[in-house]
Amino acid sequence: MIExxxxxxxxxxxxxxxxxxGPQGWWPAETPxxxxxxxxxxxxxxxxxxxxxxxxxxxxxxxxxxxxYNLPTDKLSELxxxxxxxxxxxxxxxxxxxxxxxxxxxxxxxxxxxxxxxxREKLLGIKGIGEETADSILLYAxxxxxxxxxxxxxxxxxxxxLIDGDVSYKDLQRLFTENLDLDIYLYKEFHxxxxxxxxxxxxxxxxxxxxxxKIQKITNQSRFFS
DNA sequence: CACCAGGCAAGTA
DNA sequence: TACTTGCATGGT
Numbered sequence: 701m702i703e704x705x706x707x708x709x710x711x712x713x714x715x716x717x718x719x720x721x722g723p724q725g726w727w728p729a730e731t732p733x734x735x736x737x738x739x740x741x742x743x744x745x746x747x748x749x750x751x752x753x754x755x756x757x758x759x760x761x762x763x764x765x766x767x768x769y770n771l772p773t774d775k776l777s778e779l780x781x782x783x784x785x786x787x788x789x790x791x792x793x794x795x796x797x798x799x800x801x802x803x804x805x806x807x808x809x810x811x812x813x814x815x816x817x818x819x820r821e822k823l824l825g826i827k828g829i830g831e832e833t834a835d836s837i838l839l840y841a842x843x844x845x846x847x848x849x850x851x852x853x854x855x856x857x858x859x860x861x862l863i864d865g866d867v868s869y870k871d872l873q874r875l876f877t878e879n880l881d882l883d884i885y886l887y888k889e890f891h892x893x894x895x896x897x898x899x900x901x902x903x904x905x906x907x908x909x910x911x912x913x914k915i916q917k918i919t920n921q922s923r924f925f926s
Numbered sequence: 927c928a929c930c931a932g933g934c935a936a937g938t939a
Numbered sequence: 940t941a942c943t944t945g946c947a948t949g950g951t
Contacts, residue, residue, distance in 0.1 A: 738932095743931095743932080744930095744933045745949095746931040748931090749949060781947090783949095785934095787946080827935075828934070830935085831934095832932080836932080851931090851933085852932075853932095892932090895932055898932085
């Protein structure tokens, strides 16, 4: 009963966002490997900063597993400096690249064919890859149905009283996966749309004035689910 | 000047 | 388990 209301609420959120912003076409990258690199670089960092790094790597011809494998960590860190945390992110990228060679001989296609749940566990075993980064790689690079949740997702769902403010990643993710159809296109667009409206309207101050999810727009009677 | 951005790991209690 | 801190550049 309660779950059905949440389901309808989530679907209504998606429709409002999709109708307002249109399809986002995430992830913004040319190849699955570029998605993976971007997923690590964008950790707690504005995407505009990551774009500079991707551009650097492309221009210097380093955006491939083999080239990065042979690039010293301190050289790599200079190329990704604009993303912030550049020393630690250079290490994380190198860890990730070593993993690709160890498990798949450096072959991205082989990695993408791995079973989703198994790949997720392996990714989480890499130092520097947490749940959000793993799920971003799984969904947007490997095309597997893992819903990505981030700080915007938590903030918006909390504001809308869909969750308590202190739920775990897993519980927040479950809100979506248990209430939405297993639809990869939907997963990709929904997360991207949440980030889109989150950036624009869901700052720390509840400044939701022009947000398409303006609370009274969605519901007049079922704001509370328990 | 302060504050934030498409997190994560390590240390502490 | 749950909380705190370091990591760091670039935009508003």
